[in-house]
Amino acid sequence: MIQKLKNNVLTRKNDKSILIDYFFKKNDQQKPVVIFCHGYKGFKDWGAWDLVAEAFAKADCFFVKFNFSHNGGTIEQPIDFPDLEAFGENNYTKELDDLQYVINHLVSDTFEHSAEANTQDISLIGHSRGGGIVTIKAAEERNISNVISWAGVSDYASRFPKGEKLEDWKNSGVYYVINGRTKQEMPHFYQFFEDFQANSERLNIESATKNLHIPHFIIHGTSDPAVSVAEATQLHQWNPNSKLHLIENADHVFGARHPWNETSLPNHLTDVVQTTLNFIKA
Numbered sequence: 001m002i003q004k005l006k007n008n009v010l011t012r013k014n015d016k017s018i019l020i021d022y023f024f025k026k027n028d029q030q031k032p033v034v035i036f037c038h039g040y041k042g043f044k045d046w047g048a049w050d051l052v053a054e055a056f057a058k059a060d061c062f063f064v065k066f067n068f069s070h071n072g073g074t075i076e077q078p079i080d081f082p083d084l085e086a087f088g089e090n091n092y093t094k095e096l097d098d099l100q101y102v103i104n105h106l107v108s109d110t111f112e113h114s115a116e117a118n119t120q121d122i123s124l125i126g127h128s129r130g131g132g133i134v135t136i137k138a139a140e141e142r143n144i145s146n147v148i149s150w151a152g153v154s155d156y157a158s159r160f161p162k163g164e165k166l167e168d169w170k171n172s173g174v175y176y177v178i179n180g181r182t183k184q185e186m187p188h189f190y191q192f193f194e195d196f197q198a199n200s201e202r203l204n205i206e207s208a209t210k211n212l213h214i215p216h217f218i219i220h221g222t223s224d225p226a227v228s229v230a231e232a233t234q235l236h237q238w239n240p241n242s243k244l245h246l247i248e249n250a251d252h253v254f255g256a257r258h259p260w261n262e263t264s265l266p267n268h269l270t271d272v273v274q275t276t277l278n279f280i281k282a
Helices: 049-058 084-089 092-107 129-140 163-172 191-198 205-210 229-238 267-281
Strands: 002-012 015-025 031-037 062-066 117-127 146-150 174-178 185-189 216-221 243-247
Touching: 002 049, 002 092, 015 049, 015 092, 031 049, 031 092, 031 129, 049 062, 049 267, 062 092, 084 185, 092 117, 092 129, 092 191, 117 129, 129 146, 129 205, 146 267, 163 174, 163 191, 185 191, 205 229, 216 229, 216 267, 229 243, 243 267
Parallel strands: 031 062, 031 117, 117 146, 146 216, 216 243
Antiparallel strands: 002 015, 015 062, 174 185
């Protein structure tokens, strides 16, 4: 029987709380831990992510997914983006700090599910922007066994506005991105760029990829309209020891969408889950 423990609150003294889910078979046997990080404009309950979590749990993994603290969700309303102020205050170093907090929580002596979780065996999975986050974290955190990028980005710097647009952003302090699904105007405060500049060395996905000394798996769809498949091949070139798996005609979310009302995963996402499980178990 799969335990689905959703919306647990990790309270932090001087920072926003983190909402976290655990999926696992309750049998008092320690299982490899898999931590999943969502991407830009993402959240842990998006689309088919619950079904993904169940698939990993059925395959004897202890699967963890969480909302980044400044993703725009709240503790009361974790789906979509009721807190646009928090969304605007988000940046890459906050996401790295959130992930580190989650890792520390899982490996601590007080973790309430330690009988079920083998915290000596932690794999990180990141989707899209989260792919960059897990790659950087895996390069700087010794406690990681595997790192897996699903439709992951290879670079953050190129995604910022340039020239006049950057100057306009600096002058106004904010620029907005329309969310095609919710139709919200989602703010990015200029601190996002300032934080990136101040931490550009740490936030360099290329150097992180070249510094990986653990198994590294890159999965990408050949028809991804959001993150070019060229970014996957670039990551693979930077780390020739990595494994690259391209899924023919797959899009950015591997055939899923939000909401996902089916009871099974789309074919491309099934491929992603199965090949990832094979990689972790190997």
